[in-house]
Amino acid sequence: MRSGNGAEGRAGLGVMEEGVEHDHQELPSDPTLRVMALESLLVEKGFVDPAALDALIDTYEHKIGPRNGARIVARAWVDPEFKKRLLADAGAAITELGYACESREHLMVIENTPERHNLVVCTLCSCYPWPVLGLPPVWYKSAPYRSRAVIDPRGVLREFGLELDEAVEIRVWDSNSEMRYLVLPQRPEGSENMTEDELAALVCRDAMIGTAKVTLRGAAR
Amino acid sequence: MNGVHDMGGMHGMGPIAPEANEPVFHAPWEGRVFALNRATAALGKWNIDASRHSIERLPPADYLRMSYYEKWLAALVTRLEDSGLVTRAELDSGRAALESSKATPPLTADQVPATVAERGWFERPANEPPRFAITQAVRAKKVNPMGHTRLPRYARGAVGVINRIHGAHVFPDSNAHFRGERPQHLYSVRFAARELWGAEAAARDSVYIDLWESYLDPA
Numbered sequence: 397m398r399s400g401n402g403a404e405g406r407a408g409l410g411v412m413e414e415g416v417e418h419d420h421q422e423l424p425s426d427p428t429l430r431v432m433a434l435e436s437l438l439v440e441k442g443f444v445d446p447a448a449l450d451a452l453i454d455t456y457e458h459k460i461g462p463r464n465g466a467r468i469v470a471r472a473w474v475d476p477e478f479k480k481r482l483l484a485d486a487g488a489a490i491t492e493l494g495y496a497c498e499s500r501e502h503l504m505v506i507e508n509t510p511e512r513h514n515l516v517v518c519t520l521c522s523c524y525p526w527p528v529l530g531l532p533p534v535w536y537k538s539a540p541y542r543s544r545a546v547i548d549p550r551g552v553l554r555e556f557g558l559e560l561d562e563a564v565e566i567r568v569w570d571s572n573s574e575m576r577y578l579v580l581p582q583r584p585e586g587s588e589n590m591t592e593d594e595l596a597a598l599v600c601r602d603a604m605i606g607t608a609k610v611t612l613r614g615a616a617r
Numbered sequence: 618m619n620g621v622h623d624m625g626g627m628h629g630m631g632p633i634a635p636e637a638n639e640p641v642f643h644a645p646w647e648g649r650v651f652a653l654n655r656a657t658a659a660l661g662k663w664n665i666d667a668s669r670h671s672i673e674r675l676p677p678a679d680y681l682r683m684s685y686y687e688k689w690l691a692a693l694v695t696r697l698e699d700s701g702l703v704t705r706a707e708l709d710s711g712r713a714a715l716e717s718s719k720a721t722p723p724l725t726a727d728q729v730p731a732t733v734a735e736r737g738w739f740e741r742p743a744n745e746p747p748r749f750a751i752t753q754a755v756r757a758k759k760v761n762p763m764g765h766t767r768l769p770r771y772a773r774g775a776v777g778v779i780n781r782i783h784g785a786h787v788f789p790d791s792n793a794h795f796r797g798e799r800p801q802h803l804y805s806v807r808f809a810a811r812e813l814w815g816a817e818a819a820a821r822d823s824v825y826i827d828l829w830e831s832y833l834d835p836a
Contacts, residue, residue, distance in 0.1 A: 431646040433711040440713045442720035449652035451729035457641045519625030539630040547626040565821040573827035574739040
């Protein structure tokens with residue numbers, strides 16, 4: 397092992413991956429060590445600033461996530477004029493909410509109705525509306541979801557515990573371009589007297605991807 | 618390229634396994650890989666399409682075996698080496714070559730909020746009016762390009778209807794190979810599920826795919 401990191405550091409970081417072959421056997425096989433070695437090289441060459449890496453991680457762990465999307469959904473539920481603008485030009489409409497996205501965004505919002513259900517996937521990679529939902533969950537990026545959402549959306553939804561009536565039309569959106577898609581879920585029955593903030597708290601991430609409905613039980617995922 | 622990444626419609630990949638209360642990163646190294654990808658993008662040596670293509674070019678068995686951020690790490694190393702930013706000797710030793718000069722990082726911590734807010738904008742002025750109109754029937758071309766493409770295999774040869782015109786967008790098939798942005802009109806095209814998958818699909822279901830003009834013929 398010939399990395400830029402001290403042997404003590406490696407010893408402290410413990411186990412090596414077992415049973416995995418790598419092209420470059422001389423490199424440490426534990427991803428932690430490989431990434432540390434790469435980062436230290438890129439810092440030494442002046443290509444990256446470690447403080448910028450910290451700031452990026454902090455941003456996506458703590459500042460950008462599905463609460464942004466939930467705010468947009470709640471606003472659309474309580475403000476019909478905003479909803480019209482959102483469905484017509486989501487990229488422009490969400491700038492009204494300021495914090496959700498400070499720049500224009502190639503975003504389309506697609507509305508669920510009693511007769512129609514929308515589901516978003518990226519079959520070719522993992523395209524996902526980061527500014528409004530944060531980074532995608534592992535299942536969204538996984539082969540099972542990417543392969544099946546387009547050919548068997550009803551089976552996929554059943555796996556998420558969502559059984560749709562045969563009469564409901566399903567529209568699957570393959571986000572294979574730079575356009576990003578956010579589902580506007582149906583407002584749950586019984587939420588008529590709730591405030592915008594209370595409504596936002598009900599909206600779970602999966603409902604904005606299309607693998608869940610919003611219920612009064614609130615945002616599980 | 619007809620790679621394993623183009624997996625729409627494949628069988629046998631197993632159950633979807635949603636994780637309750639999933640963390641953004643499952644280990645600190647995943648966050649570092651994510652951030653290294655974002656920070657090195659600011660060096661301007663590649664674009665988002667080239668990044669995607671570097672992941673697609675991983676050996677198929679590796680692509681399916683590796684976790685998401687393992688793929689990001691492997692592809693980042695490939696791009697760093699292909700672009701000449703680092704050498705194989707530097708990657709192997711973990712140390713900068715003695716003769717190499719030290720750069721100034723293009724992305725600093727105070728620039729991160731603005732960088733995050735400024736997601737790329739991929740629409741470009743159109744040189745020509747759109748060839749197709751909303752509600753027009755189109756057929757996705759039956760083609761098998763060796764390079765990067767965003768025309769999924771499951772749509773090739775199928776007939777759909779233009780749903781929306783997004784404007785002229787950067788063309789990934791050329792941009793991924795550093796052959797220019799060559800913007801083309803981008804269309805949202807609706808394909809009936811039965812057109813794509815046959816008679817067993819639900820009659821009213823459909824799949825919407827964004828397709829660039831040169832992917833399409835009039836139907």
